[in-house]
Amino acid sequence: MGPLNSLRIIELGQLIAGPFCGQVLADFGAEVIKVEPPKGGDPMRQWGRSGEDGAPVWWSVIARGKRSLTLDLRTPEGQQVLRDLVATADVLIENFRPGTMERWGLGYDVLSEINPRLVMARVSGFGQDGPYADRAGFASVCEAMGGLRYLSGYPDRPPVRVGLSLGDTMAGMNAAMGVLLALQRRHTTGRGQVVDSSIYESVLGLTEALIAEYDAGGHIRERHGSTLPGIAPxxxxxxxxxxxxxxxxxxxxxxxxxxxxxxxxxxxxxxxxxxxxxxxxxxxxxxxxxxxxxxxxxxxxxxxxxxxxxxxxxxAYTAREMMADPHFAARESIVRVEDPKSGKTLAMQNVFPRLSESPGAVRALGPELGEATETILRDLLGYTDDRIAMLRDAGII
Missing domain, CATH: 3.30.1540.10 (formyl-coa transferase, domain 3)
Structure with missing residues (x-):
């Protein structure tokens, strides 16, 4: 039993940053209901390299342990379904461009009236306010503005990117931490709050004394390839x-x-x-x-x-060396998860960090699009079969 098994999370995020927050919470037992557009679902379903069956495998990792519910949030009917869900939830995660939820009538002012205990995690490129809030904020740009790109690479070449979506992942991780902090605060106040996690600040937070060094002595950290200045060997x-x-x-x-x-x-x-x-x-x-x-x-x-x-x-390990390493095996740093469709298993990184009394677990691969829609609407919200059929016929779910 994970430490978060009493929590219900609604995840509206797409691609990486918001869904990674949901992945972390699902790993530790939270019920994560992933809301996806009825046609196509989260674009993340199509990202990354494919397995032998031709299907991309990244989705199986970032959506692991979640339940998929399809819902068109651009329609009044879909927005009402979400409000009904919010009444039952502890946390809502979204990573749309700031202002989108408000245009849909789903801002925190509205949702907190429905459920004052709701914690709303908002993940974006530049945060929910400030002059850049309305900008599109992909991790590549936010990593640059947060200071990471200037430091990455060799001094005689242009900046390079790390081979991972580091900014997105860090923003998702910080959002998950913010959710847990807000839930702890809710224990004493009974009220939820907004968690504002931006990609550029998540990267900025990793830059050690970079700002202080400049402020105190005018120092600008430069690119040094695979070394750090003054640190040898x-x-x-x-x-x-x-x-x-x-x-x-x-x-x-x-x-x-x-x-x-x-x-x-x-x-x-x-x-x-x-x-x-x-x-x-x-x-x-x-x-x-x-x-x-x-x-x-x-x-x-x-x-x-x-x-x-x-x-x-x-x-310098690749995945091949990781999967062959006896230390990784002894600690189960990599876990195999059953795939009911193929009857095989898929290897992926295990849950982290480790808890001695209430560890997390990977419960299932990423779900099929909308596979839990009718179950959630019927069992959780009490919708009748006729209402569910109406929503489906109208393309709302």
């Missing part, structure tokens, strides 16, 4: 068998252990490398010496020796 190094190995040995005692494994213990006392600051000043030549050593040995041999010596080390 901490880089990717080539191995003798063509792999990429990450070593982080920037602390004095850890660097000494690295030198011993390399067979060059005298390096630890070399004035160029003996202190944290000295290593940072001579990072390029130090990295070259380490790379010369790593390139002469196979990765597994070096990893075993360095790990045994207490030096942080690891390979």
């Amino acid at each position: 901490s880089n990717a190094y080539p191995t003798g068998d063509g792999r990429e190995m990450i070593i982080g040995a920037n602390q004095d005692n850890v660097f000494r252990r690295l030198c011993e494994v390399m067979g060059t213990p005298e390096m630890a006392d070399d004035p160029r490398y003996a202190t944290h600051r000295a290593r940072g000043e001579h990072a390029e030549e130090l990295d070259a010496r380490i790379a010369d050593w790593t390139s002469q040995h196979p990765a597994d041999e070096m990893i075993s020796a360095l790990a045994a010596a207490g030096v942080p080390v690891g390979l």
